[in-house]
Amino acid sequence: MKLEFRQKILEALGIKEEDLDTPDFPKVNKDNWRVFWMLHDIRDFSFEEFIRRRADMEQGYMDGRVIVRLQKMRDILGFPIVVSSGYRSEEWNRKIGGAKNSLHLVGKAVDVVFNNTKEKMALISVGALFFNGVIVYDKHIHFDLRSYPYISLGGKQD
Numbered sequence: 001m002k003l004e005f006r007q008k009i010l011e012a013l014g015i016k017e018e019d020l021d022t023p024d025f026p027k028v029n030k031d032n033w034r035v036f037w038m039l040h041d042i043r044d045f046s047f048e049e050f051i052r053r054r055a056d057m058e059q060g061y062m063d064g065r066v067i068v069r070l071q072k073m074r075d076i077l078g079f080p081i082v083v084s085s086g087y088r089s090e091e092w093n094r095k096i097g098g099a100k101n102s103l104h105l106v107g108k109a110v111d112v113v114f115n116n117t118k119e120k121m122a123l124i125s126v127g128a129l130f131f132n133g134v135i136v137y138d139k140h141i142h143f144d145l146r147s148y149p150y151i152s153l154g155g156k157q158d
């Protein structure tokens, strides 16, 4: 998406670029998530949603930007966003056949599921404002914080 176009939309939505960054929280983890949730007014997600596997809770973390951006999406969309995968340990990622250098391994990616085509379309269009990486699968959409804009339909592996 053209940068200035994206900025115009965000401006129209009353969202500033700095609202989307969380420099103090490169790693939101089991010890600091409560503070992060409060500081960034996260209302519609729980930390556990981002660390889906209990065994990963100890070392698991998310880049705060993913969570803040997902909350902004939730505010705009007005329907619940269900996270199916956030952080993945190497072991877990291997087991489920995730890509070797997946951004899930460093807490910079999230997968969300949708119930119908309407939700799917809304998630893609709004998500593309907040995430550079958008990969559309049959039953979920992958968003990530890669540094260059990339959108792909019919993703196979993430």
Ligand SMILES: [Zn+2]
Pocket: 085, 104, 109, 110, 111, 141, 142, 143, 158
């Ligand atoms: Zn993914």
